[in-house]
Amino acid sequence: NAGVTQTPKFQVLKTGQSMTLQCAQDMNHNSMYWYRQDPGMGLRLIYYSASEGTTDKGEVPNGYNVSRLNKREFSLRLESAAPSQTSVYFCASRPSGGRLETQYFGPGTRLLVL
Amino acid sequence: AQSVAQPEDQVNVAEGNPLTVKCTYSVSGNPYLFWYVQYPNRGLQFLLKYITGDNLVKGSYGFEAEFNKSQTSFHLKKPSALVSDSALYFCAVRDVGDYKLSFGAGTTVTVRA
Numbered sequence: 046n047a048g049v050t051q052t053p054k055f056q057v058l059k060t061g062q063s064m065t066l067q068c069a070q071d072m073n074h075n076s077m078y079w080y081r082q083d084p085g086m087g088l089r090l091i092y093y094s095a096s097e098g099t100t101d102k103g104e105v106p107n108g109y110n111v112s113r114l115n116k117r118e119f120s121l122r123l124e125s126a127a128p129s130q131t132s133v134y135f136c137a138s139r140p141s142g143g144r145l146e147t148q149y150f151g152p153g154t155r156l157l158v159l
Numbered sequence: 160a161q162s163v164a165q166p167e168d169q170v171n172v173a174e175g176n177p178l179t180v181k182c183t184y185s186v187s188g189n190p191y192l193f194w195y196v197q198y199p200n201r202g203l204q205f206l207l208k209y210i211t212g213d214n215l216v217k218g219s220y221g222f223e224a225e226f227n228k229s230q231t232s233f234h235l236k237k238p239s240a241l242v243s244d245s246a247l248y249f250c251a252v253r254d255v256g257d258y259k260l261s262f263g264a265g266t267t268v269t270v271r272a
Contacts, residue, residue: 049202076258085168087249087262088203095258103259135202146191146210146253148260150202 047071049151051136057157058126066121066154068136076139077119078148079103079111081132088135094119126158161186161254165263173271178240180266182233182250192233193251193260194224203249209233220244240270 052067070077075096080088080103090103094113108130110122119138123130136151162185172178184190191210195203207218209226217223224235233250250263 078260080262085264087163087264089262090259093258101258137203147193147205147208148251149205150195152202 049136049138049149051134051151051154053154054152055155057159058123059159060127062126063122063124064126064156065123066134066136066156067118068120068151069118070136070138070149071117072138072140072149073116074138074140074149075116077113078137078139079109079119079121080135080137081105081130082135082153083132091121091134123156126156128158130156131158132156161190161252161257161259161261163250163252163261163263165248165250165266167266168264169267169269171269171271172240174242175239178235178237178244178268178270180235180248180250180268182235182263183231184233184250184252185231186252186254187256189255191253191255192224192226193253194218194222194233194235195249195251197247197249197265199246206235206248240268242270242272244268245270 049070078093079091092111094100097116112120134154137148139148164183193208194206209216214226248266251260253260
């Protein structure tokens with residue numbers, strides 16, 4: 046049981062390049078999330094998917110797109126990277142609510158945009 | 160709308176002393192409250208949560224937190240801090256009627272030997 050996995054771990058891009066961050070979970074969770082972490086700002090939600098086939102914008106969606114490929118996978122795409130997107134990106138998943146309520150996080154992807 | 164405030168950027172304590180990390184929240188409905196810890200270059204690890212029931216919640220590594228509805232607070236506590244508790248701590252809240260989790264800015268805890 047690997048939990049939440051993310052690839053790649055590190056990435057350097059030039060301004061204008063595109064890339065896709067991959068996330069997968071093997072816990073059969075319905076909901077998945079993408080966050081970015083910047084110093085002094087905590088984690089900010091980029092996009093989330095409440096269930097397979099649905100996605101919604103979070104606090105900071107501009108410059109990003111997502112795909113909920115199936116129940117396991119939720120990818121984040123930067124179509125034209127900008128230096129402001131330099132950050133650490135975390136994927137998370139969550140089971141249905143009630144007492145199971147907890148978000149589980151992946152190890153993160155460090156992205157540097159030059 | 161929901162939000163979380165962690166009023167202290169940094170908390171410094173001596174090993175063996177009590178540790179408190181403060182958190183206040185704002186939600187329109189009933190809150191689900193969480194504490195996470197992040198060690199350098201790692202993801203977030205779940206510590207504890209309040210969903211319903213007892214206001215005092217016990218979690219991993221000897222941490223506990225008390226839900227105080229009247230003060231809208233959920234402070235994290237540990238009776239005797241260890242050097243290994245040095246890390247970045249995040250409080251988070253989710254309104255029962257929402258899918259999204261809102262995080263505080265984080266508090267860096269340093270425990271000196």
